[in-house]
Amino acid sequence: MSPTKASTEERIRQIVAPWKGGHGGTIPVLQEVQKEFGYLPEDALMAVSKEMKIPPSELYGVATFYAQFHLNPRGRHIIRVCRGTACHVRGSLILLDKIKKVLQVEENGTTEDLRYTLEPVACVGACGLAPVMMVDEDTHGRLTPDKIMEVINSYE
């Protein structure tokens, strides 16, 4: 069930309200919109543009600049494989390649059944446990290629 245009616009008005007239609101507003919809849908961005009086091109520029923002729907679970230095020297590329093959997804892609989205990230700050992967909010460390799919499969 997708939200109607009117309800989207109403929600956007609420999100934008605290930032109206002030400065520095673009990124927090986009973060809030993404929290609400899981990604940045086009009609939501258009509504933000109208409410904040910022041209859509500028919003698009900001949204595509930062790795955190997504313009397409994402999977139920987000797999973030750390590609930081500590994880790299302990074999994270092999993990990433294996997940790509097994789940049949590309980097930053989503599986057809919308179960997983695979994103390489630069360091999640748990370098002491390299190689590290986050699935949603959970950090998993000391991974090996033979253990990794078991961890992933436990997320329905």
Next chain:
Amino acid sequence: MALYRAHVLVCKGTGCKSSGAAPVYDALKEEITRRGLDKEVMLVETGCHGMCEMGPIVVVYPEGSLYCRVTADDVAEIVEEHLYKGRLVQRLLYTTPEDKVKIPHYRDIPFYKKQFRIALRNCGYINPDNIEEYIARDGYVALAKALTAMDPEDVLAEVKTSGLRGRGGGGFPTGLKWEFCRRAKGDKKYVICNADEGDPGAFMDRSILEGDPHALIEGMMLGAYAIGADEGYIYCRAEYPLAIKRLGVAMAQCTEYGLLGDNIMGTDFSFHLHVKEGAGAFVCGEETALMASIEGERGMPRPRPPFPANKGLWGKPSNINNVETWANVPSIIREGGEWFASIGTEKSKGTKVFALTGKVNNTGLVEVPMGTTIREIVFDMGGGILNGRKFKAVQIGGPSGGCLTEEHLDLPVNYESLTAAGAIMGSGGLVVMDEDTCMVDVARFFLEFTQRESCGKCVPCREGTKQMLLTLEKITSGKGKMKDLETLEELALMVKEMSLCGLGQTAPNPVLTTLRYFRDEYEAHIKDKKCPAKACSALISFVIDAEKCRKCGICAKNCPVDCIAGDRNTPYVIDQERCIKCGTCLEVCPFQAVSKV
């Protein structure tokens, strides 16, 4: 206040949490209550102790015994033996990797013995969510001293005397930076904390944010007082949700205690603080890009001058420092600049936190006086190389840093010595590499990172890093020519000279240092089409030794792409065309019949 005969500290830092600290905490809570000890034994959640490799970590005071890799199943024994009978649980104590000695006391563990903690002094000791615990460790004493007994000029002078330099990368003298901002014209000024921690492989800022947020807040207030600012921002990366949460709790407590807001401690000094969540871009760690990001723009750097001290956030004079820099300030004001200056080397004062990671036994955070050697850090504290392999290099300073070799092991670490060797202090990421790490691949790895993170504003960085990356990819896939090495060097120097900001100016460093110290590895990839470390997948293959193969089929069952064939009568064979070189077969084979060639 109730008195307890023992304190049990459970690390709930990110490292220990992901190793399973939460169930350990819950089990301890239940067991302590069940045995009726909850009036005598206090259970505390702390931030990171630094020795993440050994997590989940539990420390029991007053003895100061540190238990490693504790699971919920160990809890009953800890409570029964240690808390009831006063006997140590030997099997959970830290054991040295070489001679298997068990060490009963926290402070005697080699990992901690040589440490000198200023920035991390409270991490792992206190509950970061409780301001009272920070205050009990002399927290906000420095602020009280400054506001009641010192002029802003005195605070500034103290920081200048200390010789503190920026811990975020550049090593710029902090006192001098503050002075520029103090002397700048303007009635509105800002102080900013750079908590973007972009270096992949460093996590000291995270540890301070999560383990001792008040130290950072107090440091920023002291800075604001010295500079004449009344508002501050902490720019924290969104990948650190726990840090953001703890900062929120700490700030709310400060407001409640009258330590944030108007007329702090009944004086004329007022200070308001905000947290801004980053959105995932390495370049936003650069100060001018960071300010653009706070303003809601794309985080692109701009040329300096004008420097932030004159024209910073929203055009106002602003002073930006790194988390670790700020966290040093309260100790400097409390103990005096002379005291701080007595630690370290001639030009690099105080301590530095290093994130020790990679192929080393004890990964984690260590804080040592400036001038400590790499050997002491990697071998004495880090416990040497993982699995008894041979040391090859350390990469210091993240993507802007460089790789140093065995001949640098006795180099005393300070800003000047590292720069002279071709690396930089950077944020203090220290990644250890062994003989299985390919240095060409490491250079390619860093270039891939900086190339992806280049904001695209200036041509040398945007195009130059791309061309360098393509050349390195050619070499690691076995298609390189000797001429490529010259091209690489030329490009590297061009990008270094001509880029707009620090990202481009330092991006070639990993390439230049590896070319300088490991040229033979580049040549092996080009001339012999071989990767000496057996790491570049295009130049290696996995094979099964038919003699050793017992035909069990475990490799075939585990192969993610089903490219291994064989049966109970014929030894298994890998189809090289389809193999993705994931190494799973090598790992699962019970008879070591698979090898990498």
